[in-house]
Amino acid sequence: MKPFAKRISRALLAAAAVLAVAGSAVAEPVTIRFGFAQVGVGNRQFGSGNTAAILHSRDILAEEFRNDPDVKLDWSFFKGAGPAVNEAIANGQLDFALQGDLPSLVGRSNGLKTRILAASGLRSNLYLAVTPKSGIQSIADLKGRKVAQFRGTNLQLATDKLLAAHGLTERDIKFINMDFATATAALATGDIDAAFGQADYLALDGQGVARVVYSTRGDDPAFTRHSHLLVTEAFEKAHPDVTYRVVKALVKAAAWASDEANREAVFEEWAKSGIPAETFRADFDGQALGYRNSPLIDDFLVAAYQDQAERAKGYRLVRGDVRIDGWFEPAYVDRAVAELGLAGTWKRYDANGHQQTAAK
Amino acid sequence: MTNLELSRAAHESALIAGNGRLDFPVETDPKPIGALLRPALRPALCVVEALAFPLALFGLWTLSSRLGWLPVQILPTPEQVAATLADLAGSGDLWFHTSISLLRVVQGFALGGTAGLLLGIAMGLSPRVRRTVEPLFTALAQVPPLGWIPVLMLLVGIDEGLKLLIIAKAALVPVALNTQKGIRNVPDSLREVGAVLAFGRWATLTRIVLPAAVPSVFTGVRYGLTSAWLALVAVELLASSEGLGYLMVWGRQLFQLDMVIAAMLVVGLVGFALDWTLSRVERRLQRWELAGS
Numbered sequence: 001m002k003p004f005a006k007r008i009s010r011a012l013l014a015a016a017a018v019l020a021v022a023g024s025a026v027a028e029p030v031t032i033r034f035g036f037a038q039v040g041v042g043n044r045q046f047g048s049g050n051t052a053a054i055l056h057s058r059d060i061l062a063e064e065f066r067n068d069p070d071v072k073l074d075w076s077f078f079k080g081a082g083p084a085v086n087e088a089i090a091n092g093q094l095d096f097a098l099q100g101d102l103p104s105l106v107g108r109s110n111g112l113k114t115r116i117l118a119a120s121g122l123r124s125n126l127y128l129a130v131t132p133k134s135g136i137q138s139i140a141d142l143k144g145r146k147v148a149q150f151r152g153t154n155l156q157l158a159t160d161k162l163l164a165a166h167g168l169t170e171r172d173i174k175f176i177n178m179d180f181a182t183a184t185a186a187l188a189t190g191d192i193d194a195a196f197g198q199a200d201y202l203a204l205d206g207q208g209v210a211r212v213v214y215s216t217r218g219d220d221p222a223f224t225r226h227s228h229l230l231v232t233e234a235f236e237k238a239h240p241d242v243t244y245r246v247v248k249a250l251v252k253a254a255a256w257a258s259d260e261a262n263r264e265a266v267f268e269e270w271a272k273s274g275i276p277a278e279t280f281r282a283d284f285d286g287q288a289l290g291y292r293n294s295p296l297i298d299d300f301l302v303a304a305y306q307d308q309a310e311r312a313k314g315y316r317l318v319r320g321d322v323r324i325d326g327w328f329e330p331a332y333v334d335r336a337v338a339e340l341g342l343a344g345t346w347k348r349y350d351a352n353g354h355q356q357t358a359a360k
Numbered sequence: 361m362t363n364l365e366l367s368r369a370a371h372e373s374a375l376i377a378g379n380g381r382l383d384f385p386v387e388t389d390p391k392p393i394g395a396l397l398r399p400a401l402r403p404a405l406c407v408v409e410a411l412a413f414p415l416a417l418f419g420l421w422t423l424s425s426r427l428g429w430l431p432v433q434i435l436p437t438p439e440q441v442a443a444t445l446a447d448l449a450g451s452g453d454l455w456f457h458t459s460i461s462l463l464r465v466v467q468g469f470a471l472g473g474t475a476g477l478l479l480g481i482a483m484g485l486s487p488r489v490r491r492t493v494e495p496l497f498t499a500l501a502q503v504p505p506l507g508w509i510p511v512l513m514l515l516v517g518i519d520e521g522l523k524l525l526i527i528a529k530a531a532l533v534p535v536a537l538n539t540q541k542g543i544r545n546v547p548d549s550l551r552e553v554g555a556v557l558a559f560g561r562w563a564t565l566t567r568i569v570l571p572a573a574v575p576s577v578f579t580g581v582r583y584g585l586t587s588a589w590l591a592l593v594a595v596e597l598l599a600s601s602e603g604l605g606y607l608m609v610w611g612r613q614l615f616q617l618d619m620v621i622a623a624m625l626v627v628g629l630v631g632f633a634l635d636w637t638l639s640r641v642e643r644r645l646q647r648w649e650l651a652g653s
Binding site (some may be wrong): 086087091092106107110111146151152174175176178186192317318319 | 612
């Protein structure tokens with residue numbers, strides 16, 4: 001054999017050997033690009049308050065692909081939250097996203113090709129913080145006041161629903177678009193009268209910077225928000241195996257985060273984002289972890305998104321109807337729950353939010 | 361003799377004296393192509409020339425959306441933008457936001473323009489004011505309007521006050537600079553005429569210096585208004601619950617880039633209309649100045 005041919009055959013042999021080793025898992029190098037519609041305090045690269053944050057911070061996903069050197073994980077945290085994640089998806093920069101209900105509906109209404117694979121955080125609360133001097137006591141007092149809102153996030157939809165329940169619309173209030181960090185600063189300086197936000201406002205209340213006068217805790221669960229893991233249709237089609245393993249890892253994270261024995265550990269894990277653990281303690285007070293951290297795509301979740309889609313259209317946050325059919329793909333999460341022997345860990349709820357008695 | 365006649369007379373004498381150079385840009389004919397065509401065709405040609413580039417850009421946009429060079433979520437099609445514009449106009453939202461933006465510019469410009477005029481006059485007339493104020497003024501003028509926002513936010517909050525101050529600042533600088541220049545460029549011979557007529561300070565100012573400075577002042581007004589408009593959109597993007605900049609924020613947050621582009625078009629058109637109108641007036645003023653000579 002000529003040296004050149006020899007070299008080629010040797011190279012082919014080596015390649016075959018590599019393929020034989022890796023063949024069992026993932027055949028070609030792939031980078032999984034995750035987008036988080038969240039960022040920690042002071043730009044800390046951590047999410048919080050959902051199981052996706054656990055998936056990331058406890059390296060559960062990294063563990064899943066530990067023996068696959070060809071699989072690389074790339075996490076991005078977006079200060080611009082859901083709207084920014086949509087832009088990144090449209091630009092083909094993300095494969096998976098951990099995003100809230102409204103932004104995903106907005107993305108879908110604009111033709112982003114995605115599939116919802118699992119819930120990553122259910123029934124998240126909405127908080128209304130007001131400056132001490134504003135004198136605002138209730139939702140009704142917001143009329144005509146200057147209020148911060150992070151537009152396009154799932155908080156906007158929750159806010160609009162809440163306002164509607166009090167006979168108000170966005171037009172009755174002077175809403176100013178601000179991201180969470182800006183709104184917190186504006187509350188402290190008194191530039192705004194109030195802000196709709198998340199559990200971290202509890203800390204502001206503790207410091208006397210602002211007062212939390214309302215939260216969805218104990219109110220109608222319909223005012224709460226949901227978030228989920230979604231994948232682009234293109235990635236799911238190209239890598240169904242990788243997609244399944246990502247969902248499986250999320251289910252593992254959800255199982256850990258739903259175990260009451262880990263209650264404090266879960267809050268401490270989320271505190272890596274810079275939001276103190278006691279905030280989550282208060283936010284989850286009186287609620288089972290599994291009630292909020294279930295990954296299941298049940299009738300409740302699909303119906304909730306259907307409702308969100310209709311309301312979003314009503315509030316003119318999306319144009320036209322958003323088709324919910326075919327958007328959710330429960331096969332992965334159901335398979336993972338069965339394979340991991342986690343059946344019965346989470347309760348299934350029907351479209352009306354009632355617990356389903358017959359175990360599926 | 362009215363002020364006007366006086367100023368013309370002064371101009372003539374200045375020209376005769378040979379030391380009164382006219383600083384104003386004088387219209388020149390576009391000879392190369394224009395000469396070949398009958399004068400009647402010239403305006404049409406101008407329009408064609410002016411439209412060539414926008415049309416090419418529009419063609420590129422259409423082509424891009426047909427061939428899918430960019431995701432339609434990022435660059436919507438012209439049809440989408442047109443439909444959004446029609447929708448916004450039909451619902452009254454467009455006029456609502458545009459009128460609010462215009463009102464802010466008018467208010468901010470009134471504030472900044474007046475301050476700029478007074479400052480420009482002071483710097484133009486008094487060497488002492490110029491020596492003490494000009495270096496600082498020049499330095500501060502270099503800080504772009506957006507650079508002022510963090511500090512001003514702390515001082516006045518994020519309300520209308522902030523918007524007015526940013527717009528006023530944007531308008532102040534060109535008005536002050538051009539007013540000062542206009543006054544300093546008033547030919548000495550004109551002042552000498554005043555001296556001959558035994559004008560006092562006030563009469564010299566109101567009858568000689570200011571009328572002669574009008575074209576330059578007006579150039580400042582024109583640039584001031586343009587930069588006020590630019591600053592307005594920037595500041596509305598930041599913290600606002602209405603106005604064209606707000607419309608852009610809304611569009612971006614709810615992933616309706618067609619609304620962003622629609623708002624951009626309106627901003628561009630309004631800005632163009634403002635500048636075009638003022639440039640017409642400006643040309644009139646210059647012609648009127650030259651007519652006497």
